[in-house]
Amino acid sequence: MLPVDVGGLDRGPVDVSRTIASDDPLFDDLDFELTGPVRLSGRLLSASLGRFYWQGSIATDVDATCRRCLSSTPRQIDAQVHLVFTEDQDTDDPSVYVVPARADVLDLSEAIREELILALEAYVLCREDCKGLCPSCGTDLNTNSCDCRPPSDLRWAALEKSKTKVNE
Numbered sequence: 001m002l003p004v005d006v007g008g009l010d011r012g013p014v015d016v017s018r019t020i021a022s023d024d025p026l027f028d029d030l031d032f033e034l035t036g037p038v039r040l041s042g043r044l045l046s047a048s049l050g051r052f053y054w055q056g057s058i059a060t061d062v063d064a065t066c067r068r069c070l071s072s073t074p075r076q077i078d079a080q081v082h083l084v085f086t087e088d089q090d091t092d093d094p095s096v097y098v099v100p101a102r103a104d105v106l107d108l109s110e111a112i113r114e115e116l117i118l119a120l121e122a123y124v125l126c127r128e129d130c131k132g133l134c135p136s137c138g139t140d141l142n143t144n145s146c147d148c149r150p151p152s153d154l155r156w157a158a159l160e161k162s163k164t165k166v167n168e
């Protein structure tokens with residue numbers, strides 16, 4: 001839970017700045033590991049028609065996995081975030097978060113979790129030119145080499161074989 005008291009919102013923006021521990025259940029089962037607390041800094045504003053805006057930043061350090069070589073890859077997240085909450089239960093706008101109507105407390109936790117996931121790039125690489133793992137034997141080609149042929153060679157080999165068959 002990341003409750004924010006919205007009772008005073010009529011009188012002006014509410015400052016919502018928190019530090020959430022990396023082991024908070026909110027961050028269970030992410031694709032990456034948090035190596036530091038999640039720092040939120042922002043303000044919640046009330047807008048018309050049961051809408052709320054939260055504008056601020058989400059910052060933390062994570063340990064992600066390189067998509068090519070699977071090595072642990074540290075990343076810093078510092079994302080500017082603009083969240084829209086609505087009390088309209090029937091909205092079909094996927095970019096807004098639906099909250100209960102006339103609630104005194106707004107729970108930001110689900111939105112923060114989602115924004116954190118979006119803030120990390122989808123295709124993490126340990127370095128731009130990571131060579132990845134050999135698809136046949138699994139050798140890390142950044143540090144080692146192997147005798148496996150690249151897939152294109154294998155295709156050629158298959159072609160050669162079928163050719164010789166035809167000739168027989």
Ligand SMILES: [Zn+2]
Pocket residue numbers: 066067068069070071125126127130131132
């Ligand atoms: Zn890599």
Ligand SMILES: [Zn+2]
Pocket residue numbers: 134135136137138139146147148
């Ligand atoms: Zn190999």
